Amino acid sequence: MAKNEVKVTAKVTLDFAKDLPKILNKAVGDEVGRVMKTEVEKYLDAGLSPVEGHGKFEKYKDPAKYPADEKSRLPVNLRLTGKMRAAITHWTEGDTLKFGIKKPDSPEGIRAGAHNEGTEHLPMRRFIPTEQGEKFKERINNAVRKVYAKFLDAMIVKSNRSGRKAG
């Protein structure tokens, strides 16, 4: 697979962004991105894919060879130096919030792509949903919905302070 074919970004196609586009301002986007990263990290620390339809990451085939003495053989947490995981981030492109590795051709991006898609030498260990309809697991989606709920709640409080009927 050519390097530039590897995709390690997810369009955050959440219902909220579609139904309530004005809600997706920078503050909301930043908090959604932060929450997604926190939740994804918890999954990776447990050796578990955060992507729906995928389970625990496949174990190392020959742990004596890799990871040998470099780190523990379990859990398989996609962390050796920490650089790839540190590169997981969020950003906006127009009206779309994106999450993943921003520079797919960077060393971290290439490594991430290899894990995410698998190669002839590496089993697939999916940690970013592909843009072919995959999504994060429901616990992560729930955490994100709560971010939007919080911002919507603040809108109600603000509006009611300016005087609306309660009944």
Next chain:
Amino acid sequence: MGEALKDATLIAVAAQQSPIAGHGAFKKLSKSYAAKKRESGADPVPNLEFDGNMLSALDVRSVGNHLEIGVFGSEAPKADGHNDLSGSSRIPTRRFIPDEGEAYKPSIQQEIDEIINEVLAENAGISEDSFSGVETSSELYAVLQEALPGLLRSEVRSAVLSNSKLSRLLMDLDLFDLL
């Protein structure tokens, strides 16, 4: 929902914490066992992972109208060693499956409730017609609670705010601020 519960369990265990209310951080490993784990290449911490087979066998099954979580099959004895649900384990209890009468930690229970309520809200069949004549907060909640029976007002509010379609509908009907 079952998958969410399994994930919450595995994530807590990886953090060396029990997901069960009334149980805290897992007891540290004995020096000898920690050394054994270290020599084998596993993390010398109480994360219930030596070869990974037991946690891989954690499963959630639908039984009637409830869910059953457990470690079934050949890994079950190992799981009972840690959970001591049989009362005959000789190793420190590191509970990751609730015993009869036990519950999950409130944070996990709340997550599961939120996920359930989101599904209920999504499938409640609430439409523009449902709000015909609604002008006050009380009237709004009467409609919502009828569509989402069994939920407290605060849970109804939470479920609506977490559902983009419902939130959008209420905004379009100029009823959103009544929440």
